């Protein structure tokens with residue numbers, strides 16, 4: 207609804223590690239004449255780095271996707287149990303069950319849910335403080351995440367009939383990785399993103415062209431972010447959309 211009001215005509219839904227919202231979004235989009243692109247944002251690892259990979263135009267009901275979601279949900283629960291155990295060792299009264307209850311049954315369990323609980327219980331002053339002192343990388347309650355490698359994630363997207371694109375490389379300082387993407391089985395790069403600076407968009411555009419990749423883009427709209435501009439304030443220019451659709455047809 208919000209996307210429609212903002213005059214968006216094509217919207218990709220790319221929730222973190224799940225396609226669970228696609229069916230509902232499709233239903234909401236249909237009467238509005240809004241095209242809904244089924245997608246996902248996968249957590250991946252490449253060497254020592256953690257990167258996000260977008261999967262677009264994929265078949266959400268594909269059995270490989272279901273298998274992935276089940277594995278990932280179990281991995282998230284294992285990680286959350288580890289985080290809670292580490293916090294308990296620090297003397298905090300926080301249990302896995304509490305985090306699960308506070309986040310709701312349908313939620314994709316993640317660190318922000320514990321961070322909120324740490325703030326609510328007075329163990330941290332803010333979200334930022336919770337990550338800084340306890341939950342962030344290298345901090346006492348940090349537990350490594352089990353994720354697919356970038357190559358495995360690209361294969362998953364391809365198996366499900368979709369197009370993969372490295373998400374927000376300008377934010378993750380991963381622009382220098384772009385020339386290797388095709389060899390890893392990745393189709394493209396998210397060039398247009400709210401946090402990409404104009405010089406990064408120019409550089410990424412050039413790299414996409416030089417390496418025969420496709421470009422994607424969007425507003426990375428999260429309802430929870432305070433600076434919630436409407437979806438569509440950053441979008442994919444039509445000429446790039448056309449190239450993306452051609453790539454989808456070849457799949």
Ligand SMILES: [Zn+2]
Nearest residue numbers: 247258373374
């Ligand atoms: Zn991301």
